Amino acid sequence: MAQNLMTPGVYIEEKNAFPGSVVEVATAIPAFIGYTETASRNGKSLVNQPTRITSFADYLALFGGPFLAKFDVQGPEPIPAAQEGATVEPEAEAATADGSVTEPKGEPFSIGTKEFNIIYPDNNKLLFYNSIRLFYSNGGGTCYIVSVGTYKGKDSIEVDKDELEGGLLKLIKVQEPTIIVMPEAVILKKVSYDIYATILRHCRKMQSRVGIFDIYDGYEERKEGDEDDIITVFREKIGTENLSYGAAYYPWLNTSIVQKGDVTYKNVKEWDKLIPQLSEKDIIEKFKAGFVKKHLSDKLAEIKPEEGTEAVLTDAQKKQFTDEYIEANSKNYHLGLIAVSPSYASLMDELRAKLNLLPASAAMAGIYTMVDNGRGVWKAPANVGLNSVVQPAVNITHDQQEDLNVNAISGKSVNAIRTFQGVGTLVWGARTLDGNSLDWKYINVRRTMIMLEQSIKLALRAYVFEPNDANTWITVKSLIVNFLTEKWKQGALAGSSPEDAFDVQIGLGATMTALDILEGKMLISVKLAIVRPAEFIVVTFEQQMQKS
Numbered sequence: 001m002a003q004n005l006m007t008p009g010v011y012i013e014e015k016n017a018f019p020g021s022v023v024e025v026a027t028a029i030p031a032f033i034g035y036t037e038t039a040s041r042n043g044k045s046l047v048n049q050p051t052r053i054t055s056f057a058d059y060l061a062l063f064g065g066p067f068l069a070k071f072d073v074q075g076p077e078p079i080p081a082a083q084e085g086a087t088v089e090p091e092a093e094a095a096t097a098d099g100s101v102t103e104p105k106g107e108p109f110s111i112g113t114k115e116f117n118i119i120y121p122d123n124n125k126l127l128f129y130n131s132i133r134l135f136y137s138n139g140g141g142t143c144y145i146v147s148v149g150t151y152k153g154k155d156s157i158e159v160d161k162d163e164l165e166g167g168l169l170k171l172i173k174v175q176e177p178t179i180i181v182m183p184e185a186v187i188l189k190k191v192s193y194d195i196y197a198t199i200l201r202h203c204r205k206m207q208s209r210v211g212i213f214d215i216y217d218g219y220e221e222r223k224e225g226d227e228d229d230i231i232t233v234f235r236e237k238i239g240t241e242n243l244s245y246g247a248a249y250y251p252w253l254n255t256s257i258v259q260k261g262d263v264t265y266k267n268v269k270e271w272d273k274l275i276p277q278l279s280e281k282d283i284i285e286k287f288k289a290g291f292v293k294k295h296l297s298d299k300l301a302e303i304k305p306e307e308g309t310e311a312v313l314t315d316a317q318k319k320q321f322t323d324e325y326i327e328a329n330s331k332n333y334h335l336g337l338i339a340v341s342p343s344y345a346s347l348m349d350e351l352r353a354k355l356n357l358l359p360a361s362a363a364m365a366g367i368y369t370m371v372d373n374g375r376g377v378w379k380a381p382a383n384v385g386l387n388s389v390v391q392p393a394v395n396i397t398h399d400q401q402e403d404l405n406v407n408a409i410s411g412k413s414v415n416a417i418r419t420f421q422g423v424g425t426l427v428w429g430a431r432t433l434d435g436n437s438l439d440w441k442y443i444n445v446r447r448t449m450i451m452l453e454q455s456i457k458l459a460l461r462a463y464v465f466e467p468n469d470a471n472t473w474i475t476v477k478s479l480i481v482n483f484l485t486e487k488w489k490q491g492a493l494a495g496s497s498p499e500d501a502f503d504v505q506i507g508l509g510a511t512m513t514a515l516d517i518l519e520g521k522m523l524i525s526v527k528l529a530i531v532r533p534a535e536f537i538v539v540t541f542e543q544q545m546q547k548s
Helices: 056-063 128-137 161-173 183-206 230-237 278-302 315-328 330-340 342-355 361-374 398-405 443-463 470-490 514-518
Strands: 030-036 051-053 072-078 107-111 114-119 143-150 179-181 210-214 246-250 253-255 389-392 415-420 424-427 502-506 524-528
Touching: 030 128, 030 161, 030 183, 030 361, 051 056, 056 128, 056 143, 114 342, 128 183, 128 253, 128 361, 143 161, 161 183, 179 183, 179 361, 183 210, 183 230, 183 246, 210 361, 210 443, 230 246, 246 361, 330 342, 389 415, 389 424, 398 415, 443 470, 443 524, 470 502, 470 524
Parallel strands: 030 143, 030 179, 179 210, 210 246, 246 415
Antiparallel strands: 051 143, 072 114, 107 114, 253 389, 415 424, 502 524
16 A cells, blocks of 8 residues: 655555455355245244244244145045055046146045045145255255245135245345245146246346256156156246256155144044044044043033022033133144044044155255255265155156156256165256256256356455456456365366366456457456266176186
8 A cells, every 4th residue: 555655754564465365155045935824023024025044943933833734535435345455546637628727636545445535625735834844854054034925824825926926036135045945836836837937037147046946746657758747748838048047856755744743633624524433433422522521520610500500501612612622732632532543543644644745846955955065066966865755756767767867859857856775765866957958967067157156256346446457367367266276176176187177367368358458347267177977877897808
């Protein structure tokens, strides 16, 4: 710094000996968009306010608990003798007159000799809360929550496309998130793919994040060669633009997130009418009477009858007091029903299995976080086991994955989640939607490039409006070279030496002309050799002649 030397004396001037440094930006900060029970902090609403949390405890404190889904159970229908003990396939979707598709009736299950179907009523299905639990079960950490609506005190809530996309718009002004996850988009059926296309455009505009997508009806088997095949429909609807900024995963997951205590009689309408055997109904009625007997006696003792009359409870009072007591002691009542009624216990298991069927995007966000923290963003998030997952909803074979991974017609890859005997459930794919691109085929390459770009971009802000001369160019080049050398040492870049791993060019005659300098442009060229995963390992064996 130039000093005004006018008074005799000794002056000290300090000079920086080293160039500035580049700090690596965070790579695994997902932003989840969906519906929550509450959304407030200190009395102030957090609806449509991107909120940073660091643990599931933070989520519970700010956004509350799960949505109480109330299932409809259709039936009973007698099981034909030929079908008893056989697996019954769920009914297929039916096309309506306007060409839209209706929901299937549900997954059949039997109680005794009767068959039932469990279905979600309209506007009664939400996935956000359990998806957040699945995220933290698989290594999740810091993330952002964008609540687009609350359901506290509501029996139903409609998932709205405009509300979800409105939550996405709120993330434009928030720089930290690097992954976009919207688990409840699939509730909108094929409309979800329009939302995914919007997410891809958003990620391309921001250049700092990617989207993780699910397949609508991803719990169903593929119908390869059929125009209604779920993967074919996804590839047709997702579009052709910005595909390198997204990755899709199939199938959905049968999880163990929802525990036995999380599902009770409150989750199904008129559950007591589903018990097929009169003897079991009598047992339940006797249990219910015994459960509330003391409470009704206490209420009877509180009544002060007129002189000469006896205290009695009317039928309306008995029902009111019974319902109030059961509501206040619902957990014990639920556990008692499980103990006395095998049919009730079977029904609860079916409901729990239904709630535990979740799309894979939240689990994958957790896997991305775990791999980034443990190995680095340049490690492909594949060949990694999933926690709190019983098995994928669909068992994919080696041959069936071929079309998912490499599709010559569309060029759009869908990553598979598979079960391997003796190993467990593994993520078995690491491609972006742009699966045929040599530049952006792999999700770890796209995310590593985002990390390097954003880290260097933030570091170079300090040099905006600095003199565009050789001194600045040398400083900037040293800054970038030092950062990339460190990344090469960590394994992010391929090459036996830094010179093989990257090349940085800046200067007049190298990247700029005199006209560029006159126009205020400082142009920098960075070439990188990012490590790519060994997706196909081929070992060749052949016999040779005996040598001794």
